[in-house]
Amino acid sequence: MTAAYEHLRAQDAVHIWQGRAPDLLDPRDAAVLSAEELETVRRRAHQVAARYAGAHAALRRILAGYLGVPPEQIELGRQPCPRCAHPLHGRPRIDWPPTDLDFNLSRSGALWLVAVAAGHQVGTDIEDGRTVDVEGSSEIVLTAAELAHLRAQPDERRRQEVFLRCWTRKEAVVKASGVGIAADLGSIDVRPATDGPVHVAHTEPNGPYRWLVQSLDTEPGVFAALAREAACTGPVRLYAYTRTEATEGACAP
Secondary structure, eight states, X not given: OOHHHHHHHHHTOEEEEEEEOOSSOOHHHHTXXXXXXXXXXXXXXXXXXXXXXXXXXXXXXXXXXHHOSOGGGOEEEEOOOTTTOOTTSSOEEEEESOOOEEEEEEEETTEEEEEEEESSOEEEEEEOOOOOOHHHHHHHHSOHHHHXXXXXXXXXXXXXXXXXXXXHHHHHHHHXXXXXXXXXXXXXXXXXXXXXXXXXXXXXXXOOOEXXXXXXXXXXXXXXXXXXXXXXXXXXXXXXXXXXXXXXXXXXX
């Protein structure tokens, strides 16, 4: 492990990396992807393929900065789903090298976000602020208290902001727990009226049952959130991704 990993673990911290994927495929990105990832790139249209490759290559470089191995040698897999034990749609994990490093990747258009922690489950979500059907979706995914808070807002812009704050927080929680879209988002109250970290109850068979959830400051018009185990109370540090800094462990002290 590297100094970046030791720093992360010693502080019980979560490191958040944010970046923007290119619209054209970069051969340097393709060079660090696995055969499975390259097959996904080949199946997608040009811009979508480039963004997928850019985000996943960045993820590998970021993890390499903590693990101390070349990004192309990292083997990624998935935990079994906590509900059905299916091996293809559980939480992402690092199969090699052996580590307790945990991570989560979220993408929205060209934007991506990676959360990294040591020994704790984390989840993250980012949305680019595109127009959403607030009226059509809110009654399905919001709790009664969240819905009342949304409807108390003075205009459509503020209602959309509240909805996206709720959405990203809920998505971060279910991604941290490993169930994703199978979860009933309307049963998870993420307290959108509170700015700071909030404790959120959400239980899956593999635990934990309480999460520390917060919105993240990103660029204007972008909404993002982090969910981590409630026992993980160290600092949350945000980093702007560059290829060199990630692989050299820029988050080391």
